[in-house]
Amino acid sequence: MSDAHGHGDKPFLAHHFEDEDHQFDSGKLGIWAFLVTEILFFSGLFCAYVIYRAMHPEVFTFASNALDTQMGAINTGVLIFSSLTAAWAVRNAQLGQKTGLIVNLSITILCAFGFMGIKYLEYSHKFDKGLFPGDKYEAKEGAYGDESKGNANTVAFTSPDEEESAEEAEPGVAFSNGDSAEAALAEEDGEELAPWNDPNVPEATKRKLKIFFGIYFCMTGLHGIHVLIGILVLGWLLTRAIRGHFTPTYYGPIDFAALYWHLVDLIWIYLFPLLYLIN
Amino acid sequence: MTAAASTEHDHAEGHDHGDHHVLPLWLLIGTWAALMGLTIFTVTASTFHLGAFDLPVAMAIATIKATLVMLIFMHLGFDKSFHSLLIYGSFLFVFLFISFVWIDRGQYQVDINEKEQQEIAIDLGQ
Incomplete structure (x- = not known):
């Protein structure tokens, strides 16, 4: 790569740096500057x-029920574990442990694929129920129903004046007004689901629900793109680790990629409670 | 050989170059365990209906988790303070950004309410 310009015995030391520390510090400043732009980038969506x-607030409280908290929590665990292996990989690189570095990078990449796999299941479940971003949104029967959270937590929309009656109703009964049972059967037969039309939810709220999914898909989608880019970067570093490029004095790329990966984890740490854990 | 040894010695002293601080394994695994514990805690907390405290509690837990990730996994606690300044500075600007939009939103609240009333009127008309 930089052989022609290298410093002889240090093939990855670019010619415009005095020494490896100089190169490392410059790279570290660069990655932190990049992470700052990433935070500002995501802040638009958080805004x-x-x-x-x-x-x-009522739109978020209600629409959050369509999200699968269990899958979100599992994905949080997967991402946190991959953050551990990424941090561990940096330690391996610092100590010149080639095998450990390869193993930890591989686990990090596998976790990233696992995250995307679970995300794929979540998205396809949303799409099956007609919960698309933007104008394609057309909620179908059961979209906000019992399936994602189990019968015990059946969703009942409670506007202030309806709160009492909803509390009196037994959990599980609130949604099984005949239609949803039929809808569940219809789904098993592979037929089209009826449009979702819960009489308990005001029209004004129904109209706004699609904006929640616009925000949900933009935030998790942009985050997902970052995970995909992370897979590419970490995959490339894995090939370099296998080729034995990294040493205790040259491990900058591992450190910088790990910092990026931690930031992706950091953003998910906020996305998870903001989207999935709304009561 | 001697040159290499002296370089290593310098790093062990860790004066200027805090970047090369090697974190002990127990700290990494301990941080992971704390993050997992806090995740379980936040999911459990969300099942209790804390009313107005739901969001602050969830955000407080998320911020503790984020701080752990930044200070330990991202080495900020052992790194040059300039990197901390950069990242905390970005949070300040995010705060300013959202605050200004928030203030601006208030300016249009009257129009928004009006439009919503119109929408409701249309609904009733149908």
Whole structure:
């Protein structure tokens, strides 16, 4: 790569750096500057979230029920574990443990694929129920129903004046007004689901629900793109680790990629409670 | 050989170059365990209906988790303070950004309410 310009015995030391520390420090400053732009990049979406939630809290409370908390929690665990292996990989690189570095990078990449796999299941479940981003949104029967959270937590929309009656109703009964049972059967037969039309939810709220999914898909989608880019970067570093490029004095790329990966984890740490854990 | 040894010695002293601080394994695994514990805690906390405290509690836990990730996994606790300044500075600007939009939103609240009333009127008309 930089052989022609290298410093002889240090093939990855670019000619414009005095020494490896100089190169490392420059790279580290660069990655931190990049992470700052990433935070500002995501902040636009967080801003949209904050403003819209402040304006229509009831939309978020209700729409959050369509999200699968269990899958979100598993994905949080997967991402946190991959953060551990990424941090461990940096330690391996610092100590010149080639095998450990390869193993930890591989586990990190596998976790990233696992995250995307679970994300794929979640998205396809949403799409099956007609919960698309933007104008394609057309909620179908059961979209906000019992399936994602189990019968015990059956969703009942409670506007202030309906709160009492909803509390009196037994959990599980609130949604099984005949239609949803038929809808569940229809789904098993592979037939089209009926449009979702819960009489308990005001029309004004129904109209706004699609904006929640616009925000949900933008935030998790942009995050997902970052995970995919992370897979590419870490995959490339894995090939370099196998080729034995990294030493205790040259491990910058591992450190910088791990910092990026931790930031992706950091953003998910906020996305998870903001989207999935709304009561 | 001697040159290499002296370089290593310098790093062990860790004066200027805090970057090369090697974190002990127990700290990494301990941090992971704390993050997992806090994740379970936040999921459990969300099943209790804390009303107005739901969001602050969830955000407080998320911020503790984020701080752990930054200070330990991202080495900020052992790194040059300039990197911390960069990242905390970005949070300040995110705060300013959202605050200004928030203030601006208030300016249009009257129009928004009006439009919503119109929408409701249309609904009733149908």
